[in-house]
Amino acid sequence: MADQSSVRAPSAVPVDDAVLPFEVSALDVRGRLTKMGPALDDILTRHDYPPQVGKLLGEAIVLTTLLGSSLKFNGRFILQTQTNGPVSLLIVDFVAPDRLRAYARFDKLRLQPGMTTGELLGHGHLAMTIDQGPDMSRYQGLVALQGGTLEDAAHEYFLRSEQIPTRVRLAVGEEFRGGDGPKHRWRGGGTLIQFLPKAPERAKQADLHPGDAPEGSELHTVPDDDAWTESQSLFATIEDVELIDPDLSGERLLFRLFHERGVRVFPNQPIQASCTCSREAVAGMLASFEPQDRADMVENGKVVVTCEFCSSSYEFTPEEAGVEQDA
Numbered sequence: 001m002a003d004q005s006s007v008r009a010p011s012a013v014p015v016d017d018a019v020l021p022f023e024v025s026a027l028d029v030r031g032r033l034t035k036m037g038p039a040l041d042d043i044l045t046r047h048d049y050p051p052q053v054g055k056l057l058g059e060a061i062v063l064t065t066l067l068g069s070s071l072k073f074n075g076r077f078i079l080q081t082q083t084n085g086p087v088s089l090l091i092v093d094f095v096a097p098d099r100l101r102a103y104a105r106f107d108k109l110r111l112q113p114g115m116t117t118g119e120l121l122g123h124g125h126l127a128m129t130i131d132q133g134p135d136m137s138r139y140q141g142l143v144a145l146q147g148g149t150l151e152d153a154a155h156e157y158f159l160r161s162e163q164i165p166t167r168v169r170l171a172v173g174e175e176f177r178g179g180d181g182p183k184h185r186w187r188g189g190g191t192l193i194q195f196l197p198k199a200p201e202r203a204k205q206a207d208l209h210p211g212d213a214p215e216g217s218e219l220h221t222v223p224d225d226d227a228w229t230e231s232q233s234l235f236a237t238i239e240d241v242e243l244i245d246p247d248l249s250g251e252r253l254l255f256r257l258f259h260e261r262g263v264r265v266f267p268n269q270p271i272q273a274s275c276t277c278s279r280e281a282v283a284g285m286l287a288s289f290e291p292q293d294r295a296d297m298v299e300n301g302k303v304v305v306t307c308e309f310c311s312s313s314y315e316f317t318p319e320e321a322g323v324e325q326d327a
């Protein structure tokens with residue numbers, strides 16, 4: 001039997017496309033960390049997004065991975081933005097325990113170099129939907145997007161919907177390589193911590209979140225718990241490069257942050273880029289349409305449906321698509 005209390009050095013071996021759950025019990029903090037390589041690159045490269053759109057969708061993918069990987073059973077977590085900016089739609093769909101797919105809609109003509117996340121998205125909302133299967137109620141949390149980052153929106157979501165003190169960090173970048181292989185690859189990473197003290201009054205938060213106020217500003221009406229303050233200041237030292245770096249293991253990063261308090265890690269949960277579409281599912285969707293709508297889809301003697309997530313094309317004869325033939 002494994003010794004539950006064993007202490008070991010952090011593994012130096014980086015693990016891509018996996019979520020590493022952890023706990024810092026001295027600070028009443030639980031969290032998850034992910035480093036994403038091939039799975040992220042596969043989704044973003046498949047669509048050949050412009051770099052700005054790829055980076056933004058990548059951040060949404062990292063966020064969804066952090067949130068969706070906490071679901072049990074065959075739950076589904078869907079993150080969706082709908083906004084009036086050049087990137088009008090982001091959808092990331094996570095099917096527990098490990099399947100991830102995503103796509104973005106954007107207007108190429110409105111994209112300009114150097115746009116911030118807020119400028120790319122514009123104004124609108126972010127919806128996070130948790131679906132735990134047909135016997136469970138569906139939960140949806142909505143937050144307004146008003147020019148901030150996805151991290152800001154996630155903080156807002158946890159403050160309003162779950163009321164658990166939470167911090168999130170997301171980073172996505174392109175790795176450029178020489179040689180004969182692919183010239184560039186997308187990489188990303190992110191981490192989330194939550195303050196879960198046994199005494200619930202310790203987790204009470206101020207009504208207005210201080211957001212990006214400089215350190216030392218006193219905007220709170222309820223002072224943060226000392227342990228949570230310490231956790232947040234450690235968390236604030238994480239740099240984007242540490243989340244993206246293919247050679248820095250998640251365990252090493254956690255050790256750098258929390259070694260004075262001791263951090264316990266749990267087994268990695270692997271993640272894969274994998275679409276859930278199928279010919280049967282598309283046929284089922286066609287069957288649910290009105291007969292006239294099905295008939296309108298016939299072009300050149302066939303019905304072709306393309307999956308927006310993975311770009312797979314499904315071709316049906318009018319008979320297979322259930323189109324009623326005129327006598």
Ligand SMILES: [Zn+2]
Binds near residue numbers: 276278311
């Ligand atoms: Zn698909």
